[in-house]
Amino acid sequence: GYMSALKDEL
Amino acid sequence: MNIFRFAGDMTHLISILVLLLKIYATKSCAGISLKTQELYALVFVTRYLDLFTDFISVYNSVMKVVFILTSSAIVWCMRRHRIVKRSYDQALDTFRHLFLVLGCLVLALIVHDKFTFQEVFWAFSIYLEAVAILPQLVLLQRSGNVDNLTGQYVFFLGAYRAFYILNWIYRYLTEQHFRLWISCISGLVQTALYADFFYYYYISWKNNSKLQLPS
Secondary structure, X not given: OOOHHXXXXX | OOHHHHHHHHHHHHHHHHHHHHHHHHOOOOOOOHHHHHHHHHHHHHHHHHHHOOOOOHHHHHHHHHHHHHHHHHHHHHHHOOOHHHHOOOOOOOOXXXXXXHHHHXXXXXXXXXXXXXXXXXXXXXXXXXXXXXXXXXXXXXXXXXXXXXXXXXXXXXHHHHHHHHHHHHHHHHOOOOOOOHHHHHXXXXXXXXXXXXXXXXXXXXXXXXXXXXX
8 A cells, every 4th residue: 555665664 | 774764763762852851850841832742642652553463673663662652751741740740831832732633533534545443543643743743833932932952852853854754755766666645745744844943943053042933
């Protein structure tokens, strides 16, 4: 999804 | 992890430590918005619901725990600490932050990745973080004078935002599947909110004078 790329950030 | 994101995480951490230092050293929370601090605590708790379900790295997990604990500690001090709570500017801290929470919740229910408990709250935390600084900026505006540590706190928080945007640009250019959309827009909104503050911070720094915001 378009948001999952940021899941590795805080 | 790239250097921009690491610098962003560190300035974020420093901003929280500066705030804790101010409260600890001066036993005062004058000039600090409890509403903003409550919103940040809510941001961390709702974003890190994945702490026990998805492991990314030791660094990530430790930082998540640190952010939840430090933001809760600040809220606890401002509400419950016998001496600290006396200096809280309740009369100036009147921003209706519940409306921000409700607005972000509605937006998260409409715009999210998947309609699951974790995903909706993750989106909610992204939106809420973008606007959580508003009560603090309003409080600074109203009180006019800003003490050094409070000024530095907001400065480091703004630096964190700037580094994260550089991080996203870097990732956008280097990672094939990195697309930002909504998160980038919320990030830009959040950073733009600081622009005004940064202007006055720069002026006071240049003139080597006390930070004063226009009323």
